[in-house]
Amino acid sequence: MTAALSIRNYSLDYVTSAGPVRVLHDISLEIAPGEVLGLVGESGSGKSSLAWALMRHLPANAREVEGSLQLGNVDLQRLGPRELTRIRGRRLGMVFQDPSTSLNPTLAIGSQITEALIRHRDLKPRDADALAIELLGHVDLNNPAAIMRRYPHEISGGEKQRVVIATAFGCRPDVILFDEPTTALDVITGARILELFARLRQETGVAALYISHDLALVTRVADRVAVLKRGRLVEQAPAAEIFRAPRHSDTQALVAAVPRPEHRLVHDSPGDDVLLTASDIEVHYGNPGLFRRAPPAATKKIGLNVRAGEILGLVGESGSGKSSMARALTGLAHFSGRISFDNQVIHGARDMNAAYRRDVQIVFQHPDSSLNPRHRIDEILSRPLKLYGGSLPDIPRLLDQVRLPSSYAGRWPHQLSGGEKQRVAIARAFAARPKLVICDEITAPLDVSVQAQIIELLLALRAETGTAFVFITHDLNLIRQIAHRIGVMRRGEMVDLLPVEDFDANHIHSYTRELMAASPVPVG
Amino acid sequence: MTELLTRLIRKPQGFVGLSLLALVALACLFGPALAPYAPEKINFLGRFRAPGWQNWLGADQFGRDIFSRLMVGARSTVPMALIATFAGSAVGAIIGVGSAYFGGRADEAIMRTNDAVMAIPGLLMALLLVSTLGNGAGNAAIAIAIAFAPGMARVTRSVALNVRNQDYVKAAIARGEGALWIIFREMLPNVMAPIVIESTIRVSFAVMLFATLSFLGVGAQPPASEWGLMVADARQYMYQAPWALIAPSVAIAVAAIAFNLIGDGLRDALNPKDER
Numbered sequence: 001m002t003a004a005l006s007i008r009n010y011s012l013d014y015v016t017s018a019g020p021v022r023v024l025h026d027i028s029l030e031i032a033p034g035e036v037l038g039l040v041g042e043s044g045s046g047k048s049s050l051a052w053a054l055m056r057h058l059p060a061n062a063r064e065v066e067g068s069l070q071l072g073n074v075d076l077q078r079l080g081p082r083e084l085t086r087i088r089g090r091r092l093g094m095v096f097q098d099p100s101t102s103l104n105p106t107l108a109i110g111s112q113i114t115e116a117l118i119r120h121r122d123l124k125p126r127d128a129d130a131l132a133i134e135l136l137g138h139v140d141l142n143n144p145a146a147i148m149r150r151y152p153h154e155i156s157g158g159e160k161q162r163v164v165i166a167t168a169f170g171c172r173p174d175v176i177l178f179d180e181p182t183t184a185l186d187v188i189t190g191a192r193i194l195e196l197f198a199r200l201r202q203e204t205g206v207a208a209l210y211i212s213h214d215l216a217l218v219t220r221v222a223d224r225v226a227v228l229k230r231g232r233l234v235e236q237a238p239a240a241e242i243f244r245a246p247r248h249s250d251t252q253a254l255v256a257a258v259p260r261p262e263h264r265l266v267h268d269s270p271g272d273d274v275l276l277t278a279s280d281i282e283v284h285y286g287n288p289g290l291f292r293r294a295p296p297a298a299t300k301k302i303g304l305n306v307r308a309g310e311i312l313g314l315v316g317e318s319g320s321g322k323s324s325m326a327r328a329l330t331g332l333a334h335f336s337g338r339i340s341f342d343n344q345v346i347h348g349a350r351d352m353n354a355a356y357r358r359d360v361q362i363v364f365q366h367p368d369s370s371l372n373p374r375h376r377i378d379e380i381l382s383r384p385l386k387l388y389g390g391s392l393p394d395i396p397r398l399l400d401q402v403r404l405p406s407s408y409a410g411r412w413p414h415q416l417s418g419g420e421k422q423r424v425a426i427a428r429a430f431a432a433r434p435k436l437v438i439c440d441e442i443t444a445p446l447d448v449s450v451q452a453q454i455i456e457l458l459l460a461l462r463a464e465t466g467t468a469f470v471f472i473t474h475d476l477n478l479i480r481q482i483a484h485r486i487g488v489m490r491r492g493e494m495v496d497l498l499p500v501e502d503f504d505a506n507h508i509h510s511y512t513r514e515l516m517a518a519s520p521v522p523v524g
Numbered sequence: 525m526t527e528l529l530t531r532l533i534r535k536p537q538g539f540v541g542l543s544l545l546a547l548v549a550l551a552c553l554f555g556p557a558l559a560p561y562a563p564e565k566i567n568f569l570g571r572f573r574a575p576g577w578q579n580w581l582g583a584d585q586f587g588r589d590i591f592s593r594l595m596v597g598a599r600s601t602v603p604m605a606l607i608a609t610f611a612g613s614a615v616g617a618i619i620g621v622g623s624a625y626f627g628g629r630a631d632e633a634i635m636r637t638n639d640a641v642m643a644i645p646g647l648l649m650a651l652l653l654v655s656t657l658g659n660g661a662g663n664a665a666i667a668i669a670i671a672f673a674p675g676m677a678r679v680t681r682s683v684a685l686n687v688r689n690q691d692y693v694k695a696a697i698a699r700g701e702g703a704l705w706i707i708f709r710e711m712l713p714n715v716m717a718p719i720v721i722e723s724t725i726r727v728s729f730a731v732m733l734f735a736t737l738s739f740l741g742v743g744a745q746p747p748a749s750e751w752g753l754m755v756a757d758a759r760q761y762m763y764q765a766p767w768a769l770i771a772p773s774v775a776i777a778v779a780a781i782a783f784n785l786i787g788d789g790l791r792d793a794l795n796p797k798d799e800r
Contacts, residue, residue: 330698331697331698332694332697332698352700354700357698357699357700361698361699362694362695362698364691364694364695365691366691369690369691369692370690370691370692370695371692372692372710372713372714373714374713374714375709383696383699383701384699387699387700387701425695428695432699
């Protein structure tokens with residue numbers, strides 16, 4: 001039996017101004033008909049390049065050095081443009097990462113599906129319409145006939161991804177490439193998409209290449225898992241085995257970095273003194289205009305307190321108001337309510353004096369945008385020292401504190417990797433010797449292994465300085481490893497605020513339970 | 525910087541622009557030394573002399589050598605245009621970044637005032653200002669700077685609004701930095717690329733606007749050899765001595781095209797996405 005998709009000894013270069021850079025080294029993979037192969041790797045490991053090579057949509061500076069790509073018995077590399085259009089979609093489907101950009105915003109959903117069906121299955125428009133409605137119903141969308149007439153901005157991200165998946169499956173391809181299809185979605189929505197994928201797969205028996213950076217997730221959907229590291233294939237094994245018995249050291253590192261809630265990293269308990277109390281916090285964006293009312297508040301009268309040395313976790317989906325809380329506590333957003341900190345009461349950003357600003361620091365989500373690209377590292381670190389008292393010779397010590405060599409002081413932010421930039425941002429926050437550091441999704445854009453290093457660093461800094469943390473994240477498994485208490489937020493409300501031990505108990509909110517069920521717990 | 529220059533030269537428009545600009549710069553720096561005659565030397569025997577070995581680009585109604593006048597006139601045209609653009613861009617950029625930083629009502633107030641000023645055509649605005657301030661090259665430069673500032677403010681604000689939402693600006697606000705530090709050190713350096721491109725292209729408009737003002741008699745005053753003024757002077761003798769009109773017109777066009785091409789080239793060279 002021939003493989004549905006086979007990649008043999010494939011190597012790919014990108015030609016840059018500094019000469020050719022090899023991104024894929026001698027890759028050999030096979031997917032049998034009906035099999036799902038998971039491809040796992042960190043960012044920059046070349047997994048997306050492989051997907052684009054299979055779709056024959058490589059950038060102009062890509063050079064295929066050797067190897068072959070075969071879809072069934074078709075040699076993909078030999079196809080001309082006209083033959084390619086007959087392969088793409090019809091025999092080789094693709095589902096992209098971000099559903100909001102993979103649908104055309106100016107066309108109704110219906111016409112985007114029927115276009116694919118008419119082209120690839122030679123249907124008449126009326127039959128295509130009927131089939132499209134059937135397909136949309138099959139991916140569990142309510143009222144498919146109404147969805148057909150809507151535009152992409154009128155449906156949610158999860159619904160968009162269902163539409164894309166319905167289109168991909170509707171053309172009955174031999175193989176579908178999934179490029180991180182749930183990364184851009186919320187945890188619960190993503191979990192539902194995975195359930196849908198498992199069901200459709202069983203019904204249609206399609207083969208798939210499932211690309212992701214999340215090893216725990218891939219082991220749940222794939223039959224076999226291949227691990228890619230810097231363009232080299234380091235290990236291939238059945239999904240159930242790779243977690244239990246990773247053979248290669250890189251795979252072992254990946255497995256070790258996956259957060260497991262039962263593996264606690266923090267063992268002490270915080271003091272009894274309350275450091276910060278926030279009550280009735282409502283965050284407002286935008287002022288009422290002359291002719292329009294102010295938009296509704298992003299959070300609904302939220303209260304929380306942080307004890308000295310405590311790690312308080314805040315979890316929730318995007319739009320749940322957790323980042324708004326971070327902005328309120330640092331005076332970046334207008335809010336009403338009361339914050340009391342260190343015997344002072346604060347009613348708005350104007351009440352925040354230099355002492356408060358020094359004691360409460362924030363680290364942002366995106367390391368690329370949190371450092372000014374036109375400032376060197378030493379200038380970035382010198383600002384808090386100048387503002388809050390401190391001497392410039394402290395900079396090497398600050399860098400050393402976040403495990404960076406002192407030679408980095410003279411570098412520009414773009415010369416650093418994402419993890420290193422996040423370390424500089426942490427050093428900048430700790431330069432003020434704060435009592436409370438707010439971490440707003442600081443590990444979300446990082447790879448799992450880098451995330452583990454950053455967490456380790458934060459815990460080491462906490463042991464050194466006794467700083468309290470408010471740790472905002474959407475990763476429930478991660479926060480259950482480190483937090484003392486966790487607040488669960490949904491649509492601007494705090495539905496639960498519990499000590500971490502109580503998460504296994506019965507009295508948790510139904511939403512929290514749903515969130516726990518949706519967080520992929522590693523197999524094995 | 526050298527890397528930017530090589531990237532600029534690799535683009536055809538950058539290369540042509542730079543070569544033309546080198547010619548203009550040569551005239552500005554060494555014009556008086558290179559000119560074969562004094563620019564105001566009158567020669568009544570040589571009135572309206574056609575281009576030839578005595579006067580390379582011909583002579584005007586007073587027998588003054590046009591080539592010499594062009595070489596010397598470069599100094600009063602191009603640097604003035606540069607100064608006017610630089611001043612206008614600087615003022616506009618600061619207004620734009622400040623408006624984006626403060627946001628809300630302050631932003632509305634600044635930008636609506638800006639729109640009101642922009643509603644007046646540039647030339648009309650410059651004319652209005654010069655007639656208020658009085659004739660003269662310096663006042664013309666001020667007028668051009670003021671006429672340019674609102675446009676620059678608008679361009680800069682749109683870029684600065686993006687920068688305003690970057691986390692490093694939020695970090696600066698959260699740590700309690702002052703408005704001046706945030707505007708000048710955090711935001712302004714990050715909006716420089718579009719400002720540089722926009723103002724390079726605007727230099728060409730300034731050269732033309734400056735020449736236009738002189739042509740209308742409110743910019744440089746006779747007997748200065750400013751290019752626009754030369755065109756104005758030659759206009760009455762257009763049929764007798766077309767060269768007296770053509771030569772300065774071509775000079776204005778060359779300077780304008782040079783800056784325009786460099787602006788185009790810079791836009792490509794400063795775009796980091798194009799790094800191949």
